[in-house]
Amino acid sequence: MLKTRLYYIIIMLIREINRGGTRGSEYAYVMLNNELVHVSEAGKRIRCDGDLCVYEVLANVNYVYFFSFSRSGYSSVVRCLPGDYPDIMIDNSICEVKDVEEVLNTWLRGIKFRIRDPELNKLLNELNSDFAIMSSEVKSYWGSVGGVFKAVGHAARFNEFLKDPRIYYFTGMSIPNDNGRVRSIKVLMSIMYENWVAMKTAKVLGVRGLIRRSWEANTTSSISMWFEQGSDNSFAILDTTYGPITMWIEFQWDPAIHVFLDAEIIKKNGKLKFIRKPGRKAVRPDIVLVKGAFDNVNALMQANKDIDVLIECKTLPYNEWASDADEQVMQYLSNFRPKNMALITRYGIPINIKNKLTKYGIRVIDNVKPSSMIENELSNFIQNAFSSL
Structure with missing residues (x-):
């Protein structure tokens, strides 16, 4: 039946959101020799209506x-036999829908996206x-002190990476342009790095266990540690050698304010003029x-407590965040006025900036x-910070 169908279908119509x-979004790919090739590369776009486009693609493909992604970021993968898919509705008689995690060792085993960007390949490595x-160290450590580490809210891709890096590969890399893929990886790296540094910080604090928040049921079960961007809930209350210490990751003191205006403005001829356009x-x-x-x-x-x-944390090379030294790091010092502050980076920093x-x-x-x-330097910093309190 498939051979007969392929005989008649020379060109397929495939839609993408x-x-x-x-x-x-719902990104469309065809499989050619165990390689996932985006429809824009495998064929040509024939029409668009807003964010929905239809492509013509030759039918000499495997699948x-x-x-597919929901508005909340939940992911799934649809595998179809060669055919026309110009509409939103999928033909269930020739298509199957699964969670990505379900098919890592079946549909997606041994399959890679076609990637030509050297920077992207380096980041993937x-x-x-x-x-x-x-990721492994973070999950293992929090488990050892009675916690279960979870990511919720807008951190869907991070949560996938924690479960299995292969899940993130097929969701994050499904974005059909290398710039988007690079941005996705760099965001994930930043989130993973700050959580890893937080774990290392807890380790040098001598955490003996976790303390339940007042609204958590007092049971013998593990304590859930929710990483959620923009949440005002604390990440964890640590039982340490210094007494209880509360930790926030991506601390947001006001839910309505999570960015500084990043712009340079001058007054010229009585009018305000942007030298550098607004950013965040x-x-x-x-x-x-x-x-x-x-x-x-x-x-x-x-x-009315101060930040102790x-x-x-900075996971990318210095040249990619150089302006943050003044426009973010120094801003944190002046706006939050912590008693102690550190900058921890994955790459070296110029000596003059240090x-x-x-x-x-x-x-x-x-x-x-x-x-x-890291433990020795971080331990000295933490000990000096809390021994005087």
């Missing part, structure tokens, strides 16, 4: 794949080495530690990777 990311190690700098310090037990930011503010330790930040009381620890010995 491209909303620029992994929320509400047609659709990587790093993701599958250093960052896979970080995150106003979510990566790691915040406060001595005491606090369910959320509101409880912290009501107690603020740690900002000296400048050190002059303002910011401890800089660079070249921090899974293979490096």
